[in-house]
Amino acid sequence: MGKSNKNNELNKSEWDVGSVMKELENLGSLQIKKIYMRHGAEEPLFGVTTGNLKLLLKKVKKNHPLALELYDTHHYDAMYFAGMIAEPDKMTKQDFEKWMKSAYCYAIADYVVAAALAQSPLGQELADLWLESDQELYVLCAWACYSVMLGYLKDEQFNKDKIQAMLSLVEKTIHNQPDRVRYAMNNFVIATGISYLPLSHEAMRVAKIIGVVEVDMKETQCKVPLASDYIQKAIDMGKLGYKRKKIRS
Numbered sequence: 001m002g003k004s005n006k007n008n009e010l011n012k013s014e015w016d017v018g019s020v021m022k023e024l025e026n027l028g029s030l031q032i033k034k035i036y037m038r039h040g041a042e043e044p045l046f047g048v049t050t051g052n053l054k055l056l057l058k059k060v061k062k063n064h065p066l067a068l069e070l071y072d073t074h075h076y077d078a079m080y081f082a083g084m085i086a087e088p089d090k091m092t093k094q095d096f097e098k099w100m101k102s103a104y105c106y107a108i109a110d111y112v113v114a115a116a117l118a119q120s121p122l123g124q125e126l127a128d129l130w131l132e133s134d135q136e137l138y139v140l141c142a143w144a145c146y147s148v149m150l151g152y153l154k155d156e157q158f159n160k161d162k163i164q165a166m167l168s169l170v171e172k173t174i175h176n177q178p179d180r181v182r183y184a185m186n187n188f189v190i191a192t193g194i195s196y197l198p199l200s201h202e203a204m205r206v207a208k209i210i211g212v213v214e215v216d217m218k219e220t221q222c223k224v225p226l227a228s229d230y231i232q233k234a235i236d237m238g239k240l241g242y243k244r245k246k247i248r249s
Helices: 017-027 030-038 050-060 064-071 076-085 093-102 106-118 123-131 136-150 160-176 179-195 197-210 227-236
Strands: none
Touching: 017 050, 017 064, 017 076, 050 076, 064 076, 064 093, 076 106, 093 106, 093 123, 093 136, 106 123, 106 136, 106 179, 123 136, 136 179, 160 179, 160 197, 179 197, 179 227, 197 227
């Protein structure tokens, strides 16, 4: 038999906030930290790449209680990692409200809260509620959540009239929305056009009408995708109706 790796890796029960934070610190990069801060992240953070977080995920694995503790640290990297090891189907409305309240930048609202909410049975219910919010990050999260769900859940799990109404709202209001909401709305049109077959043609129509969506991306190299181009590429490649098998690795 091969030697045990017990001395090299902690068992699931042995991982705690302290041991994870030590790993995150070791994986941090000043260069990545600066990039994240240009995207709205604030201290404290170490600057851990998503790739390195995925490697750490293989060690820690899913650990919902630990995820809740890590998110509560308000440390950017720990909050992001919390979304990776959480079990969204175990989260309550109160849990999601707490996470959203602490989501101080778009990256946490989008890539952590929205991604987790999209994997929860509460996804559409809370996203519908947050779409009516007067707080930008809540609205952004709601649109982002729908984009993820459309690319993940079966078409019959959505109300066609509701998605149609959301497309109409994008068509009428996108250019008057805050920057990150515009970005999320644009992604919603793309997700609908590619992944939701009942309204794929309607999404393309809306995409052509809204055209170029201007978003101030600050000092980053990120660009806003042209929705009509993305949908057309999916058509050309025969990928309309594409669904992910899972949201996170």
